[in-house]
């Protein structure tokens with residue numbers, strides 16, 4: 001079934017700072033991606049903002065195009081994937097949070113394979129999961145976890161959460177700023193957000209680019225390639241104070257940031 005309109009809605013300004021001086025920066029090929037669908041254009045055009053230097057795709061997918069893409073799920077995004085190995089990885093992520101928040105409610109946005117949520121539960125947090133993949137939420141509900149298949153930005157429980165994690169999620173959102181503002185609303189005072197995503201500001205990224213072997217320019221589900229410094233500024237501009245930087249064990253060249261609600 002062919003798409004009835006272009007797959008992407010084009011950005012007319014920078015999705016982070018709103019500046020209209022945006023220009024093409026790089027092309028990527030997503031046609032080899034596991035969840036590529038032939039109705040989606042194979043070339044991804046990445047733009048750069050002249051004002052804040054953020055790098056993002058030229059547009060985000062329509063609901064119709066999203067349905068095509070979300071009709072396939074990558075193995076590592078299915079609940080239960082490598083359950084035991086992922087438990088150890090998730091535990092090391094949680095250990096980074098414990099010095100700042102060690103109890104209370106933990107919302108995981110974009111549960112993926114569920115490991116972070118299961119392990120946060122094991123560490124004694126009251127966990128709530130959010131995901132757009134209904135199959136994953138159905139499994140969590142069957143296992144008696146509180147979990148919702150909805151856009152978390154419509155979830156209304158202000159000040160309820162000690163921790164909100166977005167592990168490899170922010171780069172999938174067309175507009176990260178309103179998402180961060182809602183995370184801020186949902187957190188209690190002193191609450192922590194845990195954010196992981198690729199970092200374009202390191203030697204590994206540069207070498208991958210030089211070798212024309214950087215998978216992130218063809219990552220069909222991503223709309224953004226953040227640098228560490230742009231993410232830190234974005235957090236500061238939206239009511240958070242970045243607390244610590246570390247690298248991620250889950251995906252290549254990713255960073256993990258903890259930030260506290262100011």
Ligand SMILES: [Zn+2]
Pocket residue numbers: 014015016017018019049050051052053054
């Ligand atoms: Zn900008």
